[in-house]
C-alpha cells in the first residue's frame with residue numbers, strides 16, 4: 001500500500017491486506033497515529049471486504065430531558081436556570097411521551113444528552129432509561145456523555161467505573 005506516512009502502520013497494513021487479525025498493540029498504534037488518511041483507507045478496505053457497497057445507518061432520535069444546568073460553560077447557549085425563559089425539565093413520563101409522539105417505525109436509537117440538573121436524584125435516571133427501554137423495546141438507548149456520567153457519580157456518591 002502506497003502513501004503511508006506513519007511507518008508504524010506498514011506492518012499493520014500488511015496484516016490488513018492479508019486478512020490477518022490485528023493485535024491489541026496494533027490497536028494502540030491505530031489509536032495514536034496521526035496518519036488518518038491511511039487509517040481511513042485501511043478501515044474502508046475492511047468495510048468493503050465485509051459488506052461490499054452496502055452502508056448501514058442508525059435511525060436515531062435526539063432527546064434532552066432537561067436544559068437545566070448548573071455548570072455554566074461559557075460557550076453554551078443550551079443551558080438554562082430554574083425559572084428562566086426557555087427552560088424545560090421533564091419527568092420520566094414526559095420524556096416517554098415526547099419520544100412516542102415522534103416515534104417512527106424503523107427507529108433504532110434514542111440518543112439522550114442534557115444539562116447537569118442540580119436536583120434530580122440518581123434514581124430518576126435509572127427510571128428514565130428503564131421506562132424508555134420498556135416503552136420502545138428493541139430500540140437502543142444511547143444515553144449521556146462522560147461529563148454527565150461524572151455528574152451522576154457525584155449525585156449517587158458512586159465511582160464512575162469498576163475498581
Ligand code: SF4
Pocket residue numbers: 069070071072073076077078079114115116147
Ligand atoms: S455542561 Fe453541557 S449543558 Fe451544561 S453548560 Fe456545559 S455544555 Fe452546557
